[in-house]
Every structure is written in structure tokens, then in C-alpha cells.
Amino acid sequence: MTAPLLIAEGLRKTYPRPRRRLLRAEPPLVALEDASFAIAPGETLGIVGESGSGKTTLARLVMGFERPDAGCVRLDGQDIHALPPRALQRLRPRFQMIFQDPYGSLDPRRQVGWSIAEPLRAAGITGRTSLRDRVAEALEQVGLSAADAARYPHEFSGGQRQRIAIARAVVTRPALLVADEAVSALDVSVRAQILNLLMDLQEAMGLGLLFIGHDMAVIAALCDSILVMQEGRVVEAGPTARLITAPAHPYTRALMDAARGETLTRGAAP
Amino acid sequence: MRHRASLILGAVLVGLMAAAGLVSLAWTPWPLAEIDVLNKLAAPSAAHPLGTDGLGRDLLSRLMAGAANSLSVAAGAVLLGGGIGTGLGLLASAWGGRVEEALMRLCDLSFAFPALLFAIMLAAAFGPSLLNTGLAIAFINVPIFARVARGAANQVWVRDFVLAGRAAGRGRAAISRDHIVPNIAAPLIVQATIEIATAILAEAALSYLGLGAQPPAASWGRMLAEAQTLLWVAPMQAVWPGLCITAAVLGFGLLGDGLRDWADPRLVRRQA
Numbered sequence: 001m002t003a004p005l006l007i008a009e010g011l012r013k014t015y016p017r018p019r020r021r022l023l024r025a026e027p028p029l030v031a032l033e034d035a036s037f038a039i040a041p042g043e044t045l046g047i048v049g050e051s052g053s054g055k056t057t058l059a060r061l062v063m064g065f066e067r068p069d070a071g072c073v074r075l076d077g078q079d080i081h082a083l084p085p086r087a088l089q090r091l092r093p094r095f096q097m098i099f100q101d102p103y104g105s106l107d108p109r110r111q112v113g114w115s116i117a118e119p120l121r122a123a124g125i126t127g128r129t130s131l132r133d134r135v136a137e138a139l140e141q142v143g144l145s146a147a148d149a150a151r152y153p154h155e156f157s158g159g160q161r162q163r164i165a166i167a168r169a170v171v172t173r174p175a176l177l178v179a180d181e182a183v184s185a186l187d188v189s190v191r192a193q194i195l196n197l198l199m200d201l202q203e204a205m206g207l208g209l210l211f212i213g214h215d216m217a218v219i220a221a222l223c224d225s226i227l228v229m230q231e232g233r234v235v236e237a238g239p240t241a242r243l244i245t246a247p248a249h250p251y252t253r254a255l256m257d258a259a260r261g262e263t264l265t266r267g268a269a270p
Numbered sequence: 271m272r273h274r275a276s277l278i279l280g281a282v283l284v285g286l287m288a289a290a291g292l293v294s295l296a297w298t299p300w301p302l303a304e305i306d307v308l309n310k311l312a313a314p315s316a317a318h319p320l321g322t323d324g325l326g327r328d329l330l331s332r333l334m335a336g337a338a339n340s341l342s343v344a345a346g347a348v349l350l351g352g353g354i355g356t357g358l359g360l361l362a363s364a365w366g367g368r369v370e371e372a373l374m375r376l377c378d379l380s381f382a383f384p385a386l387l388f389a390i391m392l393a394a395a396f397g398p399s400l401l402n403t404g405l406a407i408a409f410i411n412v413p414i415f416a417r418v419a420r421g422a423a424n425q426v427w428v429r430d431f432v433l434a435g436r437a438a439g440r441g442r443a444a445i446s447r448d449h450i451v452p453n454i455a456a457p458l459i460v461q462a463t464i465e466i467a468t469a470i471l472a473e474a475a476l477s478y479l480g481l482g483a484q485p486p487a488a489s490w491g492r493m494l495a496e497a498q499t500l501l502w503v504a505p506m507q508a509v510w511p512g513l514c515i516t517a518a519v520l521g522f523g524l525l526g527d528g529l530r531d532w533a534d535p536r537l538v539r540r541q542a
Contacts, residue, residue, distance in 0.1 A: 063433075063436075063437055065433060065436060065437075085441075088439075089439040089441070090439075092437065092438060092439030093439065095437075096437055096438075097433075097434070097437045099430040099433065099434065100430075101430055104429055104430040104431065105430035105431050105433075105434055106431055106434075107431040107449055107452075107453070108453075109452040109453055110448075110449075110452075115431070115434075118434070118435060118438045118440065118448075119437075119438035119439065121438075122435075122438045122439035122440045122444075123439060165434070168434065168438075
């Protein structure tokens, strides 16, 4: 087995809750408790759970947006929360993120090409022609055209915007992509296209993918292994095949049933 | 449509005042300080369209020069104070935590102190002049803009595209410059327009009290003060500068009101 790309060890994150009484502090909200996992290069790990299960907190910790209360996140063996800011900045091109809401993840006041080039500029690539070429390449990789770089986000549909967000995430040719509910806000018809695009890119670029979602059917179709979360805890983890055929935890079974039910109703509809 | 009308009316009033002020820098119907005691308090005539003041100086010329003084001091003060305040607000928003807390409590403190009283204090300490008046008005504007900028910036900082910028590896200063400022520019421009109206009033009030423009410089507030002693003899002396102040304040107020509608992001999206 190759050395893992990303290792998360014993991650814990709590958020303070507002006091309800003057003299007694409320116990903090535990958003995440003792979460550990690893992703090998080119592997897809799915994290599934309902809202409030700590999935998004996990993504924010992995991306270094917030510090964990305990545990660590290692990318290429380096603890990203222990790195000095400059060193973390240099590591940024290696791991990128796709957000849930394609309407909020692009700056409405900036041309699409500017947004896609942002990670390159931050990495110190400033030549105008090389920026333009890389942006054009990324746009074509996600099925858009180089000419779209000069347009603004509001000129695109939700699915197209998500393609643009993916272009921005892969423009630095990262090793790891974190996708937080990346298809949940999209229409069902567009969802499959974006999922296919992600799988194609993953294959072409050898991306490690941390795919966060709540729909077991999507996760099972996409991921090599799955981590099931409930109320901030990992309740079950393992390869997709085993989890689907022999779910051990009742919550995993419930998620499976929910996904199956949805497929059934979808199949029954004309 | 109502906003469209106020935008146009405001722009026209502000444009007229600004044009009059600009022209006065190069040319006025009569030399500003030319005293003609024989012709004092003259009624409007072909030579003096609005008549003359208590020293026989042409009223129209002095009103035009007053426009230049009032508008430049008000706009300059708001730009200076607004610029510093916006910078502080951006800083507070970008760093958060104790920096933000400290800066915002400082703002609260300065809001608790009457602004005009503070300006009078400054004039007393550093001497009455148009420059000191402008500085005092600028100072008053700092916390106003700090608060508006910080509030608007905080709403932008939680957006996903800012997170994407952080994921890209950009620092707080770069994100503030490239993402926050363009997205809070609209409310700041609206605020600035409205604050200029307030600043014109403040300048007029301070000059009226003798703390702003010094004779023989022309200023609407100063002209009001000079007209006060002649109120029973020549009431029109007070009406003209009063009308100018009203028109300028109303103009900037309407302009700000109209711009607010234009800057409304919901409207921008609807057009898109």
C-alpha cells in the first residue's frame, strides 16, 4: 500500500454555546469527536451522515479553515495546523475544495476567469499568458470553453457554475479535492453530469477525493470506502462493497434504506 | 420609479451646486472681496442678479464661492474620514476577535460624544479655520464608516467565495482588497453621499458660529451669520444662503436615497 495522501487522527472540535444562565456556562457543542481516517492518492473516501453530523466541520478542519481542539490533519505527512501560515500557503495548491452552493462560491463581482486564476496567483504564478492558458485549460477540462473566462457568474446556470468552481479547484492540479455536498444543491439531471465530471477528472488527474454527502446512493456509486457519521461521531467505516452488503450499524442500515427508498420511488415515477 | 426620480433630482441639484462652485474658482460675476459701500444691500438688478450684501459685495459671486468652499470641505472631509474609517472597519472584520472588539468599542465611545461639540472643541484648541473644520468633520466620520464597513464586510467574510479565496492560499489583506472591498463598495458609496449632506450642514453650522471659514472668505454658514444682524432690514440676505444649504443637503440626500436603490444587490440580481 502506498503512503497515504491525507491522514486525519482523532479530530475533535467543539463550539461554545451561549450562556442561558448567568453563572453557569453551557457545556460546549461537540461538533466532532475522535474522527480518524486516511485517503490514499487517487482514492475516494465518502463521508455520509445527516445534517448536524459533523461532516462540514470535518471539511473545514481538513481545509485548515478552523483549528481542531484535538487531533491532527496530515497532508503529505505534514500537520497542516502546525505549519506556519507561509508554509501552509505554499501547500494550498495541493488540496482544494468544492462548495455546496454554486451561487455563493464565486465572487459575483469578478469575471469567472479571475476566480479560476485566483489559486494560481496565490501560488505566485503571475504571467498573463500562462495564467490565461491555465484558465483556458481548466475551463475545457470541465466542459466549458476558454471564452467563458471573460463572463460573470450570473451569466451561468447552477450546473455551469459548479463546473467553474471545479475548474478553480483543479487549476493547480491538486492531489486532494474536498467536495462538501458538491451536488446537493443541483437539479437531479445536472447532478449526474457533475458526478461524472468529478469521476473523469479523478481518473485523469489521479485525484484523492474526500466526498461529503448525505445521499448514500450517490456516495456508494462514487466512493472506494465510506465513513458513516452521526452526531459528530464515526459510527461505521469500511470499503464500500462491505458496507453495502453487510452494514453493521443500525444507522448505516437506515441510510441504506433511505437511499433505496428514494431509488424505488424514482424508478416508479413515470 | 420613485427612486429613479430622487436619483435624477439629487444628481441635478448636486451637479448645479458643484458646477457653480467649480466656475467660481475661475470666474465670478464680481470680484469676491470688492466692497462697494455705496451700493450696499442693493436690490436685485441686471448688474447684481441677487443684489449685494451689507458691504456691497455681489451676493451671487459669494454664493458661488460658498458652494466651492462648502462642497470641497464636506466632500474632502467625508473622503478622508470615510477612507480611514473604512480601513479600520476592514481591519476589524478581517482580524476579528480582540482587534475587532477593541475597535468597535472605541467607535461606541466616540458615538457617545456629541459630534458638533467635539468640532467646537477642536476649533477652540487649534484655532478656527476651514481646514480645522474639515478635519473635525473627517474625524466624526471615521467611526461611522468603520461601523458600516465592518458590518458589511462581516457579511461578505462568511460567503463561500471568501473561503475559496482562503483555500486558494490568499491572505487576509489580499482577500480584503480583492473580495471584500468590491462587494461592500455600494453601501459605502451610499453612506458617503448621505454623510456629505450631513457634513455640509456641519460646516455651515461651524462657520455660522465663526469657527469655520474666516472673513473675507465666503461660506454659506458665514453668510447666514452676517445676514442675521440685518434680518429686519434685508431678509433676503439670509434666504439665499439658506436656500443654497437646503438645496445642497437635499440634493445629496436624494442622491444617496436613489443610489441606495441602485446599489441594492437584490435589484442587481433581478437585472442579471
